[in-house]
Amino acid sequence: DQQVKQNSPSLSVQEGRISILNCDYTNSMFDYFLWYKKYPAEGPTFLISISSIKDKNEDGRFTVFLNKSAKHLSLHIVPSQPGDSAVYFCAASGDGGSNYKLTFGKGTLLTVNP
Amino acid sequence: DAGVIQSPRHEVTEMGQEVTLRCKPISGHNSLFWYRQTMMRGLELLIYFNNNVPIDDSGMPEDRFSAKMPNASFSTLKIQPSEPRDSAVYFCASSTLGTELQGYTFGSGTRLTVV
Numbered sequence: 001d002q003q004v005k006q007n008s009p010s011l012s013v014q015e016g017r018i019s020i021l022n023c024d025y026t027n028s029m030f031d032y033f034l035w036y037k038k039y040p041a042e043g044p045t046f047l048i049s050i051s052s053i054k055d056k057n058e059d060g061r062f063t064v065f066l067n068k069s070a071k072h073l074s075l076h077i078v079p080s081q082p083g084d085s086a087v088y089f090c091a092a093s094g095d096g097g098s099n100y101k102l103t104f105g106k107g108t109l110l111t112v113n114p
Numbered sequence: 115d116a117g118v119i120q121s122p123r124h125e126v127t128e129m130g131q132e133v134t135l136r137c138k139p140i141s142g143h144n145s146l147f148w149y150r151q152t153m154m155r156g157l158e159l160l161i162y163f164n165n166n167v168p169i170d171d172s173g174m175p176e177d178r179f180s181a182k183m184p185n186a187s188f189s190t191l192k193i194q195p196s197e198p199r200d201s202a203v204y205f206c207a208s209s210t211l212g213t214e215l216q217g218y219t220f221g222s223g224t225r226l227t228v229v
Contacts (some may be wrong), residue, residue, distance in 0.1 A: 032215055034215075034217050036217065036220075042158070042222050043118070043205050043207070043220030043221050043222050043223050044205075045220070046217030046218065046219070047217075047218060048180075049215045049216070051215060051216075056154075089157065099165070100145060100147075100162055100170075100209075100211065101159055101162065101170065102157075102159065102218070103158055103159075104157040107155065107156065
């Protein structure tokens, strides 16, 4: 039973355009949501996060939106750059007070074409 | 800061052999995690240590898996005996408890192949 779902295995975007990566979750107990980026042969690296009490968090080109009623979050990258090409994982924590435990989606491969 | 250091980067072993994966967390971090990544299940938490004490090992697949953290700067994940279905990438990560919004720092992983 997947509690965090990324339904698009891949996404291809032109350089300079917006990339929108989506994530759905089923557990209303989650308190924190995070996005990680992963390059081949490397570990995931933390990108941006949002607390469940907020609906938006912005950091440079990256913005995460949270819609609690829909149990949906998205990551916007504007403008997209070729160096953004990577696998993006959505993660959530806070289930039953277990803030340490991240539950990951299976990832979306983003390809930004020059 | 060298980040989280894992060794070896790659391990190929025969079924039935013992495998030991190693991790050095970031100095000052008091939480350590072992994750496993497979195509079928994605990234899943195996075990979590806080201040060198195992807090949650509910993700450890079976008794063949064991993990230790003898001190704040070292942890091992052992599989004995190994089986082909254990083939995966194993990640170690560390963080400071209470910094959930800052995420973990992951190592580069150990790619394990059991033949």
